[in-house]
Amino acid sequence: MARVTLQTIADRLGVSRATVSYAFSRPDQLSDGLRRRIMEVADELGYAGPNPTARSLRLGRAGALGLIFSETLAYAFADPYAIGFFQGLATAAEDAGVGLLILPLPHGDRRSETVRDAVVDSFCVMSLPDGHPALAEVFARKLPVVVVDEPYVPGHPFLGIDEPAAAAAAARHVL
Template identity: 50%
Template sequence: MSPKPTLQTVADAVGVSRSTVSNAYSRPDQLSPELRRRIHDAARQLGYPGPDPTARSLRRGRVGSIGVLFTSALSYAFTDPYAVQFLRGVAETAERYASNLLLVPISEADEEAAVRAVHNASVDGFCVYCVPAWHGALAATRSRGLPVVAAERPAEVTPDAMYVGIDESAAARAVGEHVARLGHRRVAVVSDFLVAERRTGPVALDGPTAIRYDVTRERLRGFLAGLSGAGVGWSDLLLVNASANSRTEGAYAAAYALDRSDPPTAVLAVTDLLALGVLDAVTARGLRPGRDVSVTGFDDIPEAAAAALTTVRQPAVEKGRIAGGLLLDPPDDGSARQVLLPTELVRRASTGPVEGN
């Protein structure tokens, strides 16, 4: 068997140095078009595939890829509108730094497999998107010694933490206050991650502190704070867990609230996708959004405006851009590595005063 062709084999065939052949692949602008053509022709004839990208990355000390970690199926990254916007922002920044994206979906149920996925990922750093704080994959990212940026503000912020997020509680409080001003007192909340089990249906919790997922907990705290001025307490809220953040599960969850003998006059959803499902359930029952039942969401994905959904707007694309920048070019100032973005309550026709008020 003939020996495997190498960089030196091509160099000898063309009569140039190893570095010249290397430049034909990594720095082609340094060579004339004619010399590049001769080198590539010789490489093709000899069966030389080009330099090993892994070895080249190790020599440079950089892989050229960002790992985006999330606890969902891979298809989620392409079907959830907010995730698509966020990833677009990360990708835009990665392009500017000649880097790539590696999507790393990890299992909630099989932490051992998730940890292996983190350890096997060939990346320069991790962007953590929608991963619960207790998941073992987070400790695995830290053990790699690579930069890690969270796409939300952690419950416990350390001086060296890098994150880009929003004030979840304050944003949700604006929703609660808006609904309270409209006279709503019978309120349901539709959310995923209220409980650890992936199931859809009503749940009973002692308070927001019983919710393990940081974003869900902070949004419910905000809803409650906004409603409390109108005398609505935790025990007054009807909590319905959705097994997934999807329009279908939002509709299933809303059914548990809307089909009661004393249905809520307002349903607050923790995401727009769930809220769109709630709107589907409302209209399927012949009810009028904003008249018979008020509905709110969170995120302001593109579909929200078409559905006239009252929601919280947060800059998803900008969040992705900043997260990518923190990974690839972290600022020297530690405080600049912890970014809170603004939010806005967008009032649309899906909310209105309680009839009779």
Template identity: 45%
Template sequence: MGNVTLQTIADHVGVSRMTVSNAFSRPDQLSAELRDRVLAAATELGYVGPDPRARALKRGNTGAVGVLLTKSLAYAFTDEVAMRFFGAIAEEVTSQGLALTLLSAAETGAHVPARDVGMDGALVYSCDPASPALGWLLKRQLPLVYIDQAEQSDIPSVNVDDFGGASAAARHVLDLGHRRVGLMYSAADLEIAIDQSPDPSQLPHAVRQRYLGWKNELDKAGVTARTAAVPMGGREQHYEAARQLLSVGDRPTAVLCFSDVMATETVRAAHDLQLRVPEDLSVVGFDDSPVAVQLRPTLTTVRQDFAEKGRLAARLMTDALANKADSAPARHYLLPTELIVRESTAPPHQQVSERQAT
């Protein structure tokens, strides 16, 4: 059969061309029985439906929402927290009949996803504010929602209380008696840096808030922390940074980590250095991801509700798309965090020995 059109199907079923068009784009205008007949005829004749590009031009929208990530899309499929977060977003937007498109901040040749991919709006997740990709989204004047980004008055956002959670983690190890504390955090640098104090203004938003939360409590206690800046990469880089931090003279007796994944690699490095957790080293993570209870010993960490963060962000986006002309003030959410104390933290070993002796 030659080129199959809407009219071809209409003639086959014995209905008007508009009825066939409604079967694809306005199904509420037809009875279920009639729509099934039209779609069955389309399948029989080999017709897959109207060209999505033409339909988008006619409607003035694409039916897709972008998610702008870092330069590596692999993060969305390899990090367990990220997978659950994106799963919550996907569940929410697909329930509204929208598709989800992952966008890398990387520019490959002449193709710039943030500039070239069709979408009705975008979720911006923990990206560099100076990223050219974010710049393109802003130039396109698309509805945006920020997640784990510094708050902007005119852009809806969802953050967690990173500062408060990190402060609670630092207070916990201080209350246990630790005064030699290490901090492990992600940075954009290409190499591991030990004991190089960062400029907080240059750190990504969530990293900056957690670092400042730790420092707030440690400074009040007069404690100077050892630091390990870890390149934004895989587990092996986390492991190597932890190993270097734990190999320095006057090593930390407690380490506060940016994430549970980083904490897991810190525990692994400690074991390889013949350090017992928590007797010789206390370790605290952040996220309360599934790995926190799978680890041995189980991990003390800061809980955030990453699923709720995803759902809220998706709802802000669908609301923005439904009310494009609405001039209501942008809404901003700050979700609470909670310190969860498990087996990976204890008083310093020397302090435990002194208590046993008395």
């Protein structure tokens, strides 16, 4: 069976491909009757709707933030700090209308294709060790990046504790 596309439906109805696309993405641009006919033919032909991957390519964005961290998923959902951080990041992602793609790279996992193949618009890198190959892959993608905790990479946004200042404050307090 041949793959059903927007053009297949358009040809069957004698309308343009754009008209069929509007039935799925901008239904307010069509009359109720035309949209109903398009949806009936789509259903009859087994067309579920536009391909999200193709849409992402056309728009030039994935609608997702990639979170890279150096632990297992099980750890991430058990550690109180990680849970709080993930909740905050997830809230910000939701508020921005984007998804969150979690990319764990547990200790010893040196794969970089996880990063290279991620369909995301930006990265949040959390606690990767210095020199991890995935970090080089992140920067090679030329997407917005913020690094949390480690490693500190000059010239890139960083969120972490100023340990020397914290130690000095603790020493002043004790003294």
